Amino acid sequence: AQSVTQLGSHVSVSEGALVLLRCNYSSSVPPYLFWYVQYPNQGLQLLLKYTSAATLVKGINGFEAEFKKSETSFHLTKPSAHMSDAAEYFCAVSGDAGGTSYGKLTFGQGTILTVHP
Amino acid sequence: KAGVTQTPRYLIKTRGQQVTLSCSPISGHRSVSWYQQTPGQGLQFLFEYFSETQRNKGNFPGRFSGRQFSNSRSEMNVSTLELGDSALYLCASSPRDSPQETQYFGPGTRLLVL
Numbered sequence: 001a002q003s004v005t006q007l008g009s010h011v012s013v014s015e016g017a018l019v020l021l022r023c024n025y026s027s028s029v030p031p032y033l034f035w036y037v038q039y040p041n042q043g044l045q046l047l048l049k050y051t052s053a054a055t056l057v058k059g060i061n062g063f064e065a066e067f068k069k070s071e072t073s074f075h076l077t078k079p080s081a082h083m084s085d086a087a088e089y090f091c092a093v094s095g096d097a098g099g100t101s102y103g104k105l106t107f108g109q110g111t112i113l114t115v116h117p
Numbered sequence: 118k119a120g121v122t123q124t125p126r127y128l129i130k131t132r133g134q135q136v137t138l139s140c141s142p143i144s145g146h147r148s149v150s151w152y153q154q155t156p157g158q159g160l161q162f163l164f165e166y167f168s169e170t171q172r173n174k175g176n177f178p179g180r181f182s183g184r185q186f187s188n189s190r191s192e193m194n195v196s197t198l199e200l201g202d203s204a205l206y207l208c209a210s211s212p213r214d215s216p217q218e219t220q221y222f223g224p225g226t227r228l229l230v231l
Contacts, residue, residue, distance in 0.1 A: 032217045034219070036222075041224075042224055043207055043209075043223050043224045045222070046219050049219060051217040092160075095216035101173070101216040102148075102165050102167065102172035102216075103149075103150040103166075103211070104165060105160075105162065105220060107159060107160040107161075110159060110160075
């Protein structure tokens, strides 16, 4: 079965500082990996996804993530945090073996990002 | 294109009642997935429908059910509500149910069970 671990349920940074949100996955098959963001009282919005093309994936709002198979990681970064980045971020994996992957994303527990002025 | 819409946005029910939530996917999308989000358990997959057929199901009791109509709109039903069913219910649509497809989420229905 697939699983996702997000290290750090809360991350706090200053405006302009580097954002690093950690995600490690477990999968028996080559995974497809996603980062979503959720603002209060809203649904999830896709930031970026990895589908076995380039290992460095660029997304919206200046975010990017690097797929590292040897480390089973897909960490999310942004060079300079903005106040508007404050939200909850979810890493997710799909593509389980045995035909159980239809329409199913397995999510990490989420990381709440706080940005201080 | 209009995004995924969910109705109602908020709902209050009492234990033992049943509830039906509705989801309209993005036009042209044939796959609809449902998730439950709670502070304790996070985001958990309920089930997925594609072309009116349930193709995948998460680990939830039979009180949770769903269906999809020929226009791809989907409903989920929870019978005999329990306090623990209080959650944000999210639906997501995608063109196909391939694992590399992006799922586009609606704003959710917040259910409170008293």
